Amino acid sequence: MSALLELQDVHTAYGLSRVLFGISLQIGAGECVCLLGRNGVGKTTTMRSIMGLTRPSAGRVLWKGRDIAGWMPHRIARAGIGFVPEDRRVFAELTVWENLDVAERAAQRRGPWTVARVYETFPALRDLAGRQAGFLSGGEQQMLTIGRTLMCNPELLLLDEPSEGLAPLVVDRLLEQVGALKDQGLTILLAEQGVDFSLRLADRAYVLEKGTVRHSGPAAELRDDAALRHRLLAL
């Protein structure tokens, strides 16, 4: 099976500070894959490298077999990769509806996602449609960021730390909602420090350490084997 997305020996640096030292990974269509690891191991940088927000200095990023490393982010988005950033980054002075509308106009990708369907998936957003996004709670902003990226009709969703800073109840609901997206066939790459969240959703896991892949395997293995989990993640 050929992968939907494949990273081959990707190196990325911010100026002189190198973060990724040859990351290789694969994501097949319909899979949910998670990146695990402590703060600063390169999870966010891996996502930024895929999205073209930080250009890899070496290595290949293959999207459906084409090398997209070095493309502008908007081209990558239009090719079908959607990015949900870790700090949510809603357009604070635009309303909820305007945030969604901007995303639809931005990507210009046809697909099943409409404003109505985003409201169906995240019903809380419907009642907040006219509210400025900056005034939403953390959980509402997270739903909006995901909904906004879905408006671009991505085939692969990059979810960076979706549960960060959210109350446990809110995280549970988010888990259900992301699970529903996965069941609808969306391919998901998830980066999380919260191991519970990711291992409940993911099919496979990569554990990163100091900018390299330390371990890869089925998520179930990490979920069930506490000793392995402890050794890899020191949790």
Next chain:
Amino acid sequence: MPEPAFLFGQFLGGLTAGMFLFTIAAGLSLIFGVLRVLNFAHGSFYMFGAYLGWQVMSWVGPGTEYFWLAALAAAACVALLGIAIEHCLLRHLYRREELYQLLFTYALVLILADCAKIIWGTGQLSVSRPPSLSGAVQIFGTTVPHYNLFIMLLGPAIALGLWLLMHRSRVGRLVRAAVMDREMLGALGANVGSLYTIMFGIGAFLAGLGGALVTPVKSIVPGMDVEVIVEVFIVVVIGGLGSLWGTFLGALVFGQVLAFGILIMPRFSIFAVFALMAIILIVRPWGLLGKPLR
């Protein structure tokens, strides 16, 4: 105490001057608000609008309604010039320090001024008012040229048009999103680079339009670029750089202070404007309706 009719005349004169300045300043403010570039060459765009308007008029023949066509054609040419400059040169400087952008746009001022001298010489040129607006009306005992009335109405129309563009159109929403988080908008699939180019073009268009429309009132001379950029900078400093309504208010204030300053200090009316600007810079450096820079 001067007569009321005279005071009213001064008021209308100040309003006309203010609305001319607003047309130009709105473009400068728009470009700064979106691209965060302070474009010194905005006055040069204005000057090119004037020269190009004269040029088109001299080709099609004066004294006809071609004036409007010439003004629009001149503004469109200036917009294209702006788009070319942004696309080929300026965009490479966004990631550099602001000082480089300032130096670059200042270099443009010098280059464009010399280009204008080479093409149109150093003499005065003038354009007559379009026949449809060459008359005047009496309002409260004051004679007001039709053309001035047109300018007084054009200013608010441009303000309203820009507001609708930014707040009631999809492109405007994209632009506002780009101002809030450029990188995020790009990651959602928007080509932010061409969005910037379009906005720079609209800003340049307004400068060119202001230049072309000023020709029936002022003669076209070398140096008008620097003269207007100083005035326009004062307008946006008073009102708030990057704020549409701030720029509008700044232009109104500038026009009135100049018009009534003349009555009090005939020789130093421009001093009143500078003094106002200095006070605002001390008390409220981001202008009357502007926001402090992040």
